[in-house]
Amino acid sequence: MSLDPSFVGRTYPPTAPYQVGREKIREFAAAIGATDPAHHDPAAARALGHPDVVAPPTFPVIVTMAASQQIVEDPALGVDYSRVVHGDQRFAYTRPVVAGDELVCVNTIEEVTNRGGHGFLTTRTDVSTVAGEPVVAVWSKIVVRGEA
Amino acid sequence: MELPTQTYRVTRADLVRYAGASGDFNPIHWSDRTATKVGLPGVIAHGMFTMALVGRAVTTWAGAPDAVVDLNVRFTRPVVVPDTDEGTEVTVSAVVKEFTEDGLTRLDITATCLGEKVLSQARALVRKPR
Numbered sequence: 001m002s003l004d005p006s007f008v009g010r011t012y013p014p015t016a017p018y019q020v021g022r023e024k025i026r027e028f029a030a031a032i033g034a035t036d037p038a039h040h041d042p043a044a045a046r047a048l049g050h051p052d053v054v055a056p057p058t059f060p061v062i063v064t065m066a067a068s069q070q071i072v073e074d075p076a077l078g079v080d081y082s083r084v085v086h087g088d089q090r091f092a093y094t095r096p097v098v099a100g101d102e103l104v105c106v107n108t109i110e111e112v113t114n115r116g117g118h119g120f121l122t123t124r125t126d127v128s129t130v131a132g133e134p135v136v137a138v139w140s141k142i143v144v145r146g147e148a
Numbered sequence: 149m150e151l152p153t154q155t156y157r158v159t160r161a162d163l164v165r166y167a168g169a170s171g172d173f174n175p176i177h178w179s180d181r182t183a184t185k186v187g188l189p190g191v192i193a194h195g196m197f198t199m200a201l202v203g204r205a206v207t208t209w210a211g212a213p214d215a216v217v218d219l220n221v222r223f224t225r226p227v228v229v230p231d232t233d234e235g236t237e238v239t240v241s242a243v244v245k246e247f248t249e250d251g252l253t254r255l256d257i258t259a260t261c262l263g264e265k266v267l268s269q270a271r272a273l274v275r276k277p278r
Contacts, residue, residue, distance in 0.1 A: 024169075031169035032200040033156065036213040048214055057203035057216040061196050062170055082186075086195040088269075090220040096213075 003119035003144065005112045007077055012107040015067045017130050022099035024062075025055045032056060045098065052099035059097055061089075064125040064138045067105035071123055072142075079121065079144055087120065087141035094134045102130045110139070117146030149244040151255070154205040158193055158227065159235030166197045180231070192226035198238060198266060202259055205240035209255070210274040217252060218273035221259075225266045236261055242272075251276065 022042070029039035037044035038054045045053045072079045097103070104127070111122035125138045163177050172194055175182035183191045199221050207213050229235050239260045246254040257270035 028169045031162075031165045032197065032204060033162075034200075034204050034207070034213070036207065038213040048212070050214065054214050056200065056213070057207065057219050058196055058200045065170075065172065086223050088220070088222045089196065089199055090218070091216070092218045093216060096216075 002114040003079070003112045003121055004077060005114075007109045008112050010109045012070050015070070015105040015107075017102040017104050018063045018066070020055065020063075020097055020099055020101040020103060022053050025053045025059065025097075025099050028059050028062065029056055032058075042099075050096070050098050055097035055099075057091060057093075057096075060091060060103075060127055060136050060138055063103050063127060064105060064140065067107060067125055068123060068140065071107055071109065071121075077121075079119075079142075083145045085143045085145060087143045088122075088139065089141075090139040092137045092139075094136060097135060101135065103127050103135065104130055111141075119144035119146070151209045151242045151244065153239055153241040154201075154208060156201045156204070156238045156240070157235055158197070158201075158229055158238055159233070160191065160229055160231050162235070163191065163193055163197065163229060166194055166200075170194065170196065172196065188226060189228050191229055191231070193229050193238075195223040198223070198227055198259060201238055202240055202257055202267070202270060202272075205242070206255065206257070206272045206274060209242065210253075210276075212275075215274040215276070216272060217275055218271070220272070221257075221267045221270040223266070224268045225261075225264055227261045227266050238266070248273075 034056045106126045113120045122141045127136045128134045242255040242257045255272045259267040
């Protein structure tokens with residue numbers, strides 16, 4: 001089943017706020033082996049000018065992957081998640097994510113193509129604070145593999 | 149200019165820990181039965197775990213945990229992680245491509261596993277440490 005190109009440009013309603021916890025940042029940093037004190041120790045983060053511990057660069061995927069459910073589970077778009085592989089991923093930062101941030105995601109479908117029996121879907125997720133301060137823009141391209 | 153190569157060991161335990169921390173519980177990252185059923189040689193690392201290792205390398209090179217302004221990769225080949233004590237190894241290297249007018253440094257990154265590239269078009273933009 002191919003993806004519907006008329007979805008390009010569609011923007012979804014903002015997600016419920018995600019509260020970035022200090023322990024979640026520590027847990028994520030530990031899981032990827034990131035030992036810099038600024039990921040773990042609020043004092044070390046404050047020495048760099050941040051209000052609390054700093055998230056590693058790919059941390060926002062926790063938030064955006066959950067937020068992208070509203071796209072991949074949109075029955076009208078028809079993504080078969082069991083056939084999805086990750087194509088590209090990009091993070092463009094305004095500032096790092098820090099503990100205490102309350103983040104809201106707005107998903108936009110930027111590109112839909114069908115080629116060689118596979119569907120390609122690029123989404124942009126604008127991540128900002130509940131106060132409207134932009135934090136990071138996240139692009140994700142997924143490939144929905146066709147039936148062999 | 150070439151930056152010092154960073155090498156990271158990846159075991160099944162790392163994938164389980166990453167699954168829990170990230171919330172990505174796709175069974176192809178922990179179940180050989182599921183991975184082989186969908187045509188993979190075995191359990192593979194989360195693409196985002198590999199990208200996280202790239203992020204580690206970039207922040208190491210930059211000398212600051214908050215230096216990344218832009219990070220971009222394309223996943224081209226899975227990182228297969230055998231169920232052994234050794235697991236596998238991911239190697240991340242980079243060259244400095246450019247110093248931009250606004251004081252940023254552009255890196256072209258290469259990530260390999262068993263001598264094969266696992267990413268393409270991997271790039272980062274970093275700022276100097278404060």
